[in-house]
Amino acid sequence: MFIKSLRSLFVMLVIPLVLSMGLGLSASAMAADDQSSQQQAVQTSDADLWRAVKAGESGYTVAKGVETGVLINVVGNEGEIVRNQYLTPVMGITVVGVFAAFLFFYLVNGPSKLSKGFSGKMVLRWSKADLWIHWVMATSCLALIFTGLNIMLGKHVLQPYIGEGLWAALIYGSKTIHDWVGPIFIVSWLLCVVKWMPMQTFKMYDLKWFLVVGGYVNFGPFKGQHPDSGFANAGEKLWFWSLTLFGLFIAASGLMLVLPGLDLPREASMAALLIHSISAVIIIAFTIVHIWMATVLSEGGMECMVSGYCDENWAVQHHNVWYDEMRDSNSIVYKD
Incomplete structure (x- = not known):
């Protein structure tokens, strides 16, 4: 009877622990995927930005004058x-x-x-x-x-x-x-x-x-x-x-x-x-x-x-x- 109670207690402790670890690993994986997606988006955005700059496209600046928004002519x-x-x-x-x-x-x-x-x-x-x-x-x-x-x-x-x-x-x-x-x-x-x-x-x-x-x-x-x-x-x-x-x-x-x-x-x-x-x-x-x-x-x-x-x-x-x-x-x- 005592052994049976120990088994029940073990199951009650192990199962929540396993579930917690599983949820934690899932959350970490999702966070990592999200961070990777954000980094890729930033890299893609930077590449597009510099591609536009090198092409001579005009951006925005508070400076006044002719072609102040153009970084590379x-x-x-x-x-x-x-x-x-x-x-x-x-x-x-x-x-x-x-x-x-x-x-x-x-x-x-x-x-x-x-x-x-x-x-x-x-x-x-x-x-x-x-x-x-x-x-x-x-x-x-x-x-x-x-x-x-x-x-x-x-x-x-x-x-x-x-x-x-x-x-x-x-x-x-x-x-x-x-x-x-x-x-x-x-x-x-x-x-x-x-x-x-x-x-x-x-x-x-x-x-x-x-x-x-x-x-x-x-x-x-x-x-x-x-x-x-x-x-x-x-x-x-x-x-x-x-x-x-x-x-x-x-x-x-x-x-x-x-x-x-x-x-x-x-x-x-x-x-x-x-x-x-x-x-x-x-x-x-x-x-x-x-x-x-x-x-x-x-x-x-x-x-x-x-x-x-x-x-x-x-x-x-x-x-x-x-x-x-x-x-x-x-x-x-x-x-x-």
Whole structure:
């Protein structure tokens, strides 16, 4: 009887204990499953969040301004890739390639000599105002070119070979000069366009100028050919209209980049930067050509932009239409 009572007591104690353990294990399993589900949901939510951020989707922020809700701007990143991987190498190739091409041409061809030599009679070609406009624009343009090249190419060409302190000063100085010289170039560029545009109309005889390379070739079938040309030859007209168009692009995009009050969206800023860089590449190429043509390739050409006068034989050989018009109208002004 006593043993039977012990068995009953044991059953009464063990069964609740077993049930309690079973319920506890079930509850723990359910809690673990719930926690795992929550963690998975959080991970999925984080992945979706960052996927949206990387895609450039806009979120919410209390900050005020343009695109403050966008954490990563896709267009900006893609524009930076285009600038660094394509435009920067193209700019370097343009500078080296165009300069090398004209150096090779000069070494093979030599300068374009005056067929009748210098006459000693100097004819007025440019006024004092023209000279001031030209040299202010030329100086500011060269300053922008050299500082712009340092900004674009300096980290590849100079930075690895100079100290960090010197590089910091150099890049800061380039950026400062670039920003402050820009308005000077814009004003002089605008005066140049307004004052010189009437002389830059293309004529039918300009086509022959291109066909015979302006008469600058000293060998082969082009040797000795001096095509007709007005006040500006066809090459100068091409340079003028390129400067007019891409100078406008450079001026507008440059103002967009440096004026803080505009508060432009990132897409507009990147578009301005790319337009600025592409236009700069074209202007740099034409500037190198212009300098070569005006200095070493054209005998007597540089004197025009120094004193404003050109030798009469130079005028007859390189700008005969203009010279004939002045002669026929009796408006030639000689230097005393």
